[in-house]
Every structure is written in C-alpha cells, then in structure tokens.
Amino acid sequence: MKNKKISIFGKVFAKILLFAALIVAMLWCLQTLLLDNIYKEIKTSRANTALSAVVKNINTEDDNLYDTMYDIGTYYNVCIMVFNERFELVASVESEPRCVIHALRPSQLVSLYTAAVENGGTLTDKWDLVETTSTPAELYGGKPSASFVTESIVKVAVVSDDSGQERIVFVNSLISPLTETAETLKVLLLWISGAIFFLALLVAFFISRSISKPICKINKEAALLANGDFDATFSGSDSREISELSDTLRYAATELSKAESLRRELIANISHDLRTPLTAIGGTAELMRDFPDERTGQNFDTIISEIGKLTKLVGDVMDLSKIQSRFSDMSVTSLDLTALIDDVVSSFAADARTCGYTISFDHGFDSENNIFVLCNEAGISRVVQNLLSNAVNYLGDGSSIAVTQSLTETGDVKIEVRDDGEGISEEDLPHIFERYYRSNKPHKRSSDGSGLGLSIVKSILDAHGSAYGVSSSKGAGSSFWFTLKIDKNV
C-alpha cells in the first residue's frame, strides 16, 4: 500500500518556504506599521537640530545671516524665518513648497510668538495639511485618485542675541513620508520579497534533497534487508545521525544473518538428532516384528533408551525456547543456595556409588551458615543440575567431582563445579556455550546429550546478569563456574 504521508523532502521544502513567507510578511508589516512613525521621529529630530543650529548662529552679521540660514535650511530640509524684536523679517529660507510658516498671515505668526513667550520661549505646533492628488485619469475627466493628510511641524524659539536684542525663530518641516518615498520603498520591498522567495525556493530544494536523499537510499537498502538480503551495505552519509542509523542497520543485518544461519543450523541439528533415535527405534521394532526371536529384553531396552533420548531432546528444545522467552520477566526470590546445591549433589549420590566416582560439596567461606541469593529458584536449580550432569557425562576415566562456593572480590558468591574428567580442547572451549556446537562438523556432542545443556545454562545466567565461565584443557578435567548476588537482608 502506498504511504500517503508527506515525504521528508516535501516537509522540509514547505517549512523553508513558510519561513521565507514569514520573513516577507514581517517586512511588509514593518513597512506598513513602522515606516510612518520612524520617518516622523527622524524628521522631528532633524527639525530640532535645525532649530538649535539656527539659535547657535543667531549672532551672525545681518548681511551673512541669510546665507547661514540658507545652508542650515537646505541641509536639514526645513523652512526657516527669523524676525527681529520689531517683528521685521531678517532671514527667510523656503526649501519646501508646502511650507506652513511662509503661508501664515502675520497675525498668525504673532499668535504663535505670543504662545511661545507664554510657554517660556519655545513652542512646538503640529499642522495637518490635507492634499488631494491628481492622477492622469483625473486630468482626462476621471475620478480624483486620493486625498491624504501630510503632517507638518512648526517650532518657535524666542532668543536674545549678544547685544540683548530679541530674535524670533520659526522652523518648519514636513514630517510625513513623501508619497514618492513610500512608493519607492514599496517597490523595493516587492523586489526584495521576490528575491527572498526565489532564494528560498533554491535553498529549500537543495536542503530538502540533501536531507531526504540519504534517508531514501537507506530505506531502499532496508527494504532489501526485509526481503532477506543480508548483504545490504547501508553506506553512511556525511551527517552523524544518518551514519549512526547506517551503522545500526548494518549491525542489525549482521545479527539477522547470524540468527538466520543459527535457525537453519538448529533445524538441521534437531532433524539429525531426531532421525538417529527414530532410525534405531524403527529398525529395532521392524526386527522384532519380523523375527520373534528378536523380541528380547535388550531390544526393548534399546527402544526405551532411544525414546528417552528423544524425550530429553524435545524437552531441552522446549525448555530453551521457554527460558529464552520467559526469563525477561522471571520471578526472583531469596533462595537458600547452599541447601539447593546440597539437594542436587545428594541426588547424584546413588549414581556415584554405582558408577564409582566421588561427588562433594564444600561450603567454603561460610561453612557455619547457608548462603542466600536473589535468583529464580527453578532456573538456578537447572544450572547446577546441568553442570553436574555434564561433569558426570564427561568424567571419562576421572573419578571425582567437587562443588565449591566462595566469595568474589565484588562480594558475590561464586559456585564452581570441578571434575577430573576428559576436559575440553582449546579449540572447542570458546564455543561450548553455543547451541549445538560442532567442531569441524560432524556433530561434536556426546551421543546422550541434546547439545543444549550449556545453552540453557547460559540463557539462565544471562537473565540473572551473572558472570560465568569455564577453564579446561584436554585430559586435565574441567571447571565450570558462575556467580550470584548474595541476599544481604537474610
């Protein structure tokens, strides 16, 4: 079924475009909301500076005053009028056609002067100029396009020159942005928005592709793995996360391939091990059917013994799979380990007497008290049982089996099962805990064993987090050991 979810490419692409759209929207908001205020701020501040400059140069000779005022007026783009104490105009600069002060009647100028004197010598007054623009359409009989308000600021200062004579200064400036300025900014912003979108498209495409490409590649390889192709390479990429994902998948591929070959080996081994006793049972039974003389006790024993082997094999296979699936949530209790080992060792006493070997248990470091451990009772009992059965099975010419308990450096209890039997060759030693270990194929197991005893031991001890191991050499006996956590509350 085709997945309808949006691809990583699409998601990243859309997010980058959204980001670009947000930036553009922000620019337009700034332009619409703030341009007017910022422009007014700047123009008002320039009008203030212009007024200060006029006041500073108020003592300039009357002949040169006009030139100085003209420089100030054109530099700050303001209109200036300077009057003497008789209200005679001594300098005038009209740098803006929509100037308010030059359009005022003398009486209005006097009123502004009076208000400034009452206000302590300075005054700021704002004027709104309503203008109507004409469009070419209107010129040819169309509608008037728009009327808008232009704000104008008038500043008045009443000062005395060095000779103590009064001078009245009027400074006027338009503080609303000009239509042309606003239009220019709008066009500029349109171009900037277009450029941002174009760049965002390019960047979004390349970034999305660089992110999605390695993931798509790994996905294809993972699909091969899912189809059972364990040779999938999972080539990494420049980014850490993707190369970690490649490593993990490569590891999973190796593990899956191992599990697969183990599964095949297990099936082959079980089939082989089932066939041998079945053939023996079938052969003996046929013999007994065809030849009444062959219905001997010995042949019945053969059949019973082979059925026993089959039962043990099936039991062990079932146990192993049960242990492996169930031990993740096994119940752990406080167990009298010393008593448990005593019981298992005692169960071998009769066999030891019959077969002529000795079996002992040395309570070791705490011979007075029994040791309690935190573990799964059935599991640990099975471990001790299997190790002792193996010691007996592979005793060969040996004659003694000794179980000891001691204390490790970390304060755990260490159980050791030592025998002086046939031992294990250096070559086989690292593999004996594997299921159905075979050296140099043919099957390396004793004919009585299922080949799963030590695998069961390993699974149980792994589930307990125990340390375990073996030391052995051919002809010199073996020593299997494992550790368990002591229950300190007992």
Ligand code: ADP
């Ligand atoms: P099996 O059913 O064959 O005993 P195990 O998993 O119990 O299977 O043991 C794996 C192999 O390890 C055995 O086939 C044997 O070769 C070797 N082994 C285990 N215990 C001993 C021992 N005490 N002495 C010598 N060899 C041993």
